[in-house]
Amino acid sequence: MIQVYSEIGKLNKVMLHRPCNELYQINPFNLEEMLFEDTPYLKDAQFEHDSFSKILKDNGVEVVYLKDLFYQAMMREDVRRSFILDFTELSNISSIRLKEKVKNHYTNLDLNDFIDSVFEGLRRDNPYFKKKDSLGEMTYLDDIFIVNPMPNCYFTRDSSVNIADSVIISNMGKQFRRREPLLLKYIHQYSDEFKDNPTINLFDNTLPYGIEGGDIIILSDKVVCIGCTERTSPGAIEYVSMKLFEKGYEAIYAFELERGRNAMHLDGMLTMIDYETFIFNPFLSGSVNVFKISPGREKSIKVISVTDSWEKVLADALNTNAVKLIPCGNGDRIIGNWELWNLGSNVLTIKPGEVVGYDRNDVTLSLLDKEGIKVHTFSGSELSRGRGGARCMSMPMIREKI
């Protein structure tokens, strides 16, 4: 069951992915394509991730792991066969015969090894590919992988978005993450969690428009903000808006951010932490075009440009007089950008006024403290090397309604 009608309602259930050996497949000479800033040390990354998970459990949140749900979804052989077809199709394997060989290899692996291999990728030096009998195996020998690993899976926020009682299965903007949503598609149909009542996907994944969960902020059961970014396109926002209007949503606010890694997702720039309180990137407000999308006649949509400040936009969206925006790093040009870079504005709200985040963002944390926000912290030295924080590393499944 999915029940997510806000960013702040008490979090009862969440999906995480504990990083595994896929982090050891990060190639230091290929960080940009793999979307990492540096090479995390797996043991410490797992320790940090376990501390994150423990905070959640200690605070009454049920934690489920993406890998377990995926395992359940792959137990049926016919489902696994169909996944293997879809997955190899999307994996950019360099030849037809090599793709066939990869499919055979996956089909013959036992379930645990198969699951690990999906996350870790397949290297050319894998013994199964020792005898080179396809052109694909004899060429491009400087490629390390036949099938790339998926080191970004621990950012469970991005590959899907649970919203209301449904899900948006993402279309990832970056090639390296393109296959992650496929796991979620199968999870929402075939895992024990969902097989009796598969979740409805509000997106059409055949559309050529990118959309990622980090760009979606569920302000209330009536209003959603969506970042229009390098990863989430206007076309996807239009499509999702129409779907949400059918579900009774009344307005979608599109925040157009600079397209690039600086403003990767909206959730690195703005996070809701209490009924009327947000952490935000003070260097952006004012320079961002905001558009209000509302239902038009006969299933069409209306779009107007909104020139107000973020304070005013968010207050209107929440139908209140004023909201409080806490500037990440107190707006200092160095500290502010340092803490934004280290995900100071990317905390996970576990109930109104109570959040979980990295311990490294001292200035933002002390501002939160002054505002009476309760903060639980964990170390993120290794995890932050992937440029994501507690919000990016979690996908809420059930929040209490507020």
Ligand SMILES: NC(=[NH2+])NCCC[C@H](N)C(=O)O
């Ligand atoms: N929702 C987020 N802010 N996610 C951060 C994702 C970081 C990941 N390395 C990427 O570049 O895709």
